[in-house]
Amino acid sequence: MKKRLSPRSRLTAVCLAGAMTLGLSAAQLTAGAAPAEDSSAGATAAATDNGLRITGPKKVDAYAYPGEKFAFIDSARYLAAPQVGYEFVTKRDSYGATPVMTVTTVDGGEKGKTVTVPARLVDGMNGIKNGLRVRIVNSKGKELFDKKRTLCPTGYDAQRVAPNGPSEATYPTFCGGNWFTRSVVFGVDQGWAANIEAYADVAGVKIGHKLTMTTAITKPVARLLGIPDDERTLTQKVTVRNAEEEWGDDDGFAGEPVEGFSAEGADVGQLMQDVSPGTAAAGGIEDPGVVERTPNRYLADEIKRADKARASKKPGTKGASPRVANPGGDTLPDLVAEPAWSIGTERQGGKDRLTFNAHEWNAGPGPLVVEGFRRPNKAVMDAYQFFYEDGKQVGHAKTGTMKYHAAPGHNHWHFLDFAQYELVTPKGDLVTTSGKQSWCLVPTDPVDMLVKNATWRPESIGLDSACGGKEATWLRESLPVGWGDTYVQYQTEAFDLTGVPNGTYKIRITVNPDGNLHEVTDENNVSLRKVVIGGKPGARTVKVPKIDGVDTETGDLMFATETARTAGTASTSSHAHDHTHTH
Incomplete structure (x- = not known):
């Protein structure tokens, strides 16, 4: 029924x-x-x-x-x-x-x-x-x-x-x-x-x-x-x-959630539930086999950088040089990359892919606030990082670009300068890169509500994330102190395993890869998660060793040290910030 x-x-x-x-x-x-x-x-x-x-x-x-x-x-x-x-x-x-x-x-x-x-x-x-x-x-x-x-x-x-x-x-x-x-x-x-x-x-x-x-x-x-x-x-x-x-008829209930969040808090806690060992939701995750997916209309053009243009002295003002802020320490965010989890494989568009969840968060003491100001008659925005002290804006700096993403499940603006996802060898040599190259930053997961200046109710601080529609001329994305944003990487946002031989690799997540964002330190900007890829074309598998003694793939510490996984979708359902469900 x-x-x-x-x-x-x-x-x-x-x-x-x-x-x-x-x-x-x-x-x-x-x-x-x-x-x-x-x-x-x-x-x-x-x-x-x-x-x-x-x-x-x-x-x-x-x-x-x-x-x-x-x-x-x-x-x-x-x-x-x-x-x-x-x-x-x-x-x-x-x-x-x-x-x-x-x-x-x-x-x-x-x-x-x-x-x-x-x-x-x-x-x-x-x-x-x-x-x-x-x-x-x-x-x-x-x-x-x-x-x-x-x-x-x-x-x-x-x-x-x-x-x-x-x-x-x-x-x-x-x-x-x-x-x-x-x-x-x-x-x-x-x-x-x-x-x-x-x-x-x-x-x-x-x-x-x-x-x-x-x-x-x-x-x-x-x-x-x-x-x-x-x-x-x-x-x-x-x-x-x-x-x-x-x-009325319930067909509308099945519509896609809106990327960003409102004062209702509807997206902030969209899939918020801890399934760590010992929780009521913990337990082994069923393995449904290799997941077949139809292709996503996420085109190669989306991952290209926007065309070059002169920056603005004042956001939204064409032609002048930017004012680069010298923000004080308490106004800066500290961006942290956590290890990948909910890792699996899928078959999509005739290709084998490695799926995973990625998560980056802001350890503070200042919020990360990025605003986009649209260039006249272009589907491109200049992105600025804003700095706050005691709740007041004290400066801004040009920090990158936003581009309109016209694709099913999106149709909104993405920031292009936030993170990078790579599959590398144990020595760090690049094997392949995720197709995920743009972001709408939203606080989906509380990470540390006791860190200095942590925001307990991000939906009420007046710095809401809003990813904007096609006609938007301005928008704001934010990661409040203590919060992170989780992304489910599947379809073309996952790693293409075509030609990747079986063996041991690492998923490398890098936040602020180009250093465009001002932050406290870059020492915690990179995380690595070991994976062991096996199987054969059409039926690739992955084993994910525990991290710090925790098996993030089953929710059960009693399982073996390495747990074979051949599908990511069953496990990603409890942690994703998903918009059919990929951002």
């Missing part, structure tokens, strides 16, 4: 899978009580009015399409912190290290006591494992749905519940990360309530049916956090409505 989702449900199911919400009793923190490892009676912390409470409307709607016995429920359920805020921090020292989560109360902007969450309850960077349970029954009491979910309090759809907290929600809108995420921050602000993303796909129901849904923080977590039984559970009456009457 085909499952059809609303625009919001697509965001929920794809972008925020596993992201839920919870809080911590102020009594436990202020008393300094150690978190209980045991979920048995007696492990309860005293609850007060400062603690969190689950809340929401008593009557809500689900949606089904005519003729289908399937409904989607995404009702408003919140965890409120009316008196004291709660900040969750998860961090790890290396790729393979066990994440450590702490919870701190925040009152009037002042941080209180900090408690460490037991390791057994930490689901990687995603939140607290099995902390939420959603159960749905029909009008006759028959159980239709009963699942536990990872909990994570975030700023997505945050609602103000009291006047005593900050005027705007401060925490990130989702939880999760990628293999190389160092730290994440999430929480519920004082005087605010965070949405519990406890969505549910329910089979066996149709338009007009009446259901009862119970959403509860699981007992072990509630006891740990000092949430009493009468405040950890929410029961809602559900009526199944006609989805076509609400949203």
Whole structure:
């Protein structure tokens, strides 16, 4: 049966899978009580009015399409912190290290006591494992749905519940990360309530049916956090409505996501979920064999540099020399290339290709902001890097070119001077280069939310990425501090293996390859990932050794040191910033 989702449900199911919400009793923190490892009676912390409470409307709607016995429920359920805020921090020292989560109360902007969450309850960077349970029954009491979910309090759809907290929600809108995420921050602000993303796909129901849904923080977590039984559970009456009457025909739901992001945050967390070992989403990835693809209309012309033209003294002003800024250290970004992952092979356009995910991020302390100013009557923009100090623009410098990319799944502007992807020999000799030669920079992955000047809510800082349409005369792309951008390299953006003999190679990712961007240092601009290519034409294979003891290709540390992979698409689905799905 085909499952059809609303625009919001697509965001929920794809972008925020596993992201839920919870809080911590102020009594436990202020008393300094150690978190209980045991979920048995007696492990309860005293609850007060400062603690969190689950809340929401008593009557809500689900949606089904005519003729289908399937409904989607995404009702408003919140965890409120009316008196004291709660900040969750998860961090790890290396790729393979066990994440450590702490919870701190925040009152009037002042941080209180900090408690460490037991390791057994930490689901990687995603939140607290099995902390939420959603159960749905029909009008006759028959159980239709009963699942536990990872909990994570975030700023997505945050609602103000009291006047005593900050005027705007401060925490990130989702939880999760990628293999190389160092730290994440999430929480519920004082005087605010965070949405519990406890969505549910329910089979066996149709338009007009009446259901009862119970959403509860699981007992072990509630006891740990000092949430009493009468405040950890929410029961809602559900009526199944006609989805076509609400949203119209769902054909539009399958449209391509927009490259860039809006204040809605819809693209920022598009596929954000940590699948590191020990997470709820971890496990072996099925091998579907060599993937056959039809050719992409990504033409060779796209990878050529734009025609030469005189630069501008003031962006958008033709004919003068550029003003080169001498930016101070705190205004500069620090661009970092992480190793490739989700590596596989595919057969496309009669060629064997090596697919992979590439990721570059900004370690700060300043944001990377690049703006394009269109040359008159040309599909070319001059690109400038802008520098900010204390939130104010303090300078700019000419840094490259942007070009309009007219191709299915794109039809927007790309920056041509950001990164380079190469397959090299163990000695570093070039074998082949990726067809990916241009970028629309968007913060897709939080990498380190504790680094100096890290931006927790990039969609709200006023420096949004927007890749522009055909008629655009100006646009801005950015990587805020602490964030990276992940690209899925397949089809012509992958490595062409034609004529490449079997053997050991390295995927070399270089950010800022020409040095055109001003940054703190270039010492971390290159990453290398070992791969072993085998098989025969039409059925090439790749083995990917672990990195720092972590097998990024299966999500399971118990697998062998080298894992044979023959397809990239199955593994890339949980980490890609994809626009059908390549940028």
